[in-house]
Amino acid sequence: MKGRIHRRNISGCGLAGMMSEDGRLMSGEGIIRSMEVLHDRSNGLGGGFAGYGIYPDRQDHYALHIMYDDIKAKEMTDVLIDEWFEVDAEEVIPTRKVPGVGKAPLLWRYFVKPSADFNECGVCEEDYVIDAVMLVNSTVEGAFIFSSGKNMGAFKAVGFPEDVGKFYRLDEYEGYTWIGHGRFPTNTPGWWGGAHPFTILDWAIVHNGEISSYGINKRYLEMFGYKCTMLTDTEVVAYSFDLLLRRHNLPIELACKALAASFWTDIDRMKAQGKKVADVYEALRMVYGGGLLNGPFAIILGHANGMVGLSDRVKLRPLVAARKDDMLYIASEESAIREVASGLDKVWNPKAGEPVIGELRIPVSNTDAVRELEETVA
């Protein structure tokens, strides 16, 4: 953000995610408990969550969650929001006082739709929203849009994750997917915006690790018009998924293969075995080399239609997954899953670079890809 010096932070972390592939709604209380078990993986300098399906009454609106340093920042932002969007509702994000969570910025949310004339800009609706978010985040001092998806929201603060969850009263929301994060940063920015998840549209990322390829990932994404304003590793992960999944229409498995690429030895072996998919993997590495995420990481990506867990190509950070009935769980440690689910059908350690994919049985139609598909079918 303008006027702040945010150095890129490196951190260790804990993360957890849970999803009902049937789309059943669950209170946020579960993810809070799950994260509480991972208390020792964070150090009180950042916790956060994202929930999907939490705003069913306004599911056609983009929910903008914004933190303001002061009322002046809000006034400046409101001018831009009125210019770019039609605002259906605007309210303070409800919170409760929790010991562990310090002085909060002003926390607001807006339910908006793009202005009627946005089509004149010649960009698709999602790009329009991204442009607006990037404009506010890069130009309005003291304002930060930390959530901008439909029927979902991110909630984050400086504090331990379980305290942050209680602070935001997540137990009062219901969602079909929840992801959570606790930070262990190696510096102390003391800024709420620095906590995870990082989001753009409905993509929300929680991340444990350090992206050693950040320098090139950032420059790569800039070629596609993304502005990495936050100087965090995690931000580039969110934008990378947006680029690969939404703008380039890659299937999730292949997007993950671009970001945590197969080794050449494996691709060569598949080629020798006559497997056609090896050509795809080779092309992904050739074309998306600048997007390859290198360095230790485990991430959980939340999006409208599901949840993805992914570790780096040599799995330098932990990631465990489990299934029970329609539920998919992913976490840094098995204990975080056992805390909220018993009698699991299956618990496993995903291999390095191998994505764990959860998908809604009936997808939500809010991406370009789905829309295009529907149009073709129609």
Place this chain on the structure above:
Amino acid sequence: MKTYQLPEVKIERDKDRCIDCQVCVRQCAFEAHIVDEDGEVYSEDEKCVACQRCVSLCPTNALTIKDNKPFVKDNANWTAETQKYIWKQAETGGVLLTGMGNPKPYPIYWDHMLLNASQVTNPSIDPLREPMELRTYLGSKPDKIDIKMVDGEPVLNTKLAPQLMVKTPILFSAMSFGAVSYSVCEGLARASKELGTFWNTGEGGLPQNLYEYGPNTIVQVASGRFGVHSEYLDAAAAIEIKIGQGAKPGIGGHLPGEKVGAEVSRTRMIPVGSDAISPAPHHDIYSIEDLSQLIFSLKEATEYTKPISVKISAVHNVAAIASGIARAGADIIAIDGFRGGTGAAPTMIRDNVGIPIELAIAAVDTRLRDEAIRNRVSVIAAGGFRNSADVIKAIALGADAVYLGTAALVAMGCHVCQMCYTGKCNWGIATQDPYLEKRLNPDVAAERLFNLVRGWSHEIAEMLGGMGLNAIESLRGNRLHLRSIGLSTEEMDILGLQAAGSPMA
């Protein structure tokens, strides 16, 4: 005319050790060692070029070549060198000629850049235990790929442009047959095959016996069009249009007739003994659109099966020129910095024209990214890479791969005496004299080149792992892994670097 030039080296012969075996006499094509009527060997300092051939071969270690810079009265302006040049020209009326790359003490930016390594927060990766990937694809890439699902399996729905796959991001730079000996070409070709990389014919054509190495060969089309014909283009893995060369930007090439023997004549398709002079510009390229026509002529001629590279020297406007070349349809841009070598160049041009490759890489990579066309071309950097650290820094600045010329010659025995243009190379490298040429055994040349690149590749893998990366593409253009030391803010700005000591950002 009596010369006023003073000898620059002193040959010391330890008479207690010298056995008058005359090895030095036979080895020195410059005739610095002479045998008198009594069979006693003596030396004439002024003929010595300090190539160290005699020192290396003397069986009793009797010889030492010492620096003997002539003393001229202290003067920062009228140094011994400036006076020497004036004497030379006053005696000959000619253009000062020289070989190899710019030797002047301009800043070597590589030595002002420091690499990163991992500690705690991200673990370093041990290349002895974990895969460490240096494989690189050179050629034009699309911005995105399309996938279609066939029977539930993803299938590529984008046709990719032809690529050169290198197992390590190091290729051998253009050195023409004629300028260098056949053994050098054979050594380069064989080493390239062994290493999984490419050598480059330069503008001298491809000797018939080396066609079998075509899959590891980049052939050049230069302004003289020497040795260019359809089989030549067909034999190659890629074609490079040579616009310029780092050692002599803005001028063409000159192979003296003495170096044009039967084999060079056949390969270049010119008469024996005739000077091979390639003009400064291509006579069919006077603009970027003309270049585009040649690029597509070559693509048509080879049915779009090979990447087309365009090699330019690093000059002041290199970034804009590179952008134009990318838009003109080139798959690869090779940029040659002012320390790039040559077989022959006017001294004033070699020493005063062009810019360092470090700044050129950074400027070009930044420009191509600003214009969002970096995917469209690969960038090969050339011009004085001395070791693996230079190479890895070039990649971090934004190069896809590097070309080695001088380092490859040094590996084969060159001692950078800068006399390549004389054709008297005692190491059998820059010569066509059969007597001298046979001193370079292609088996040994190939092995030494292989060893060098293997060693450098190991070092690159080691440094890459130290940075916590296990694929070279994660370092390419990743300037956060470099920090500058002792540079001005303008230089840091062009290089896109922060100062050593500044945190990750």
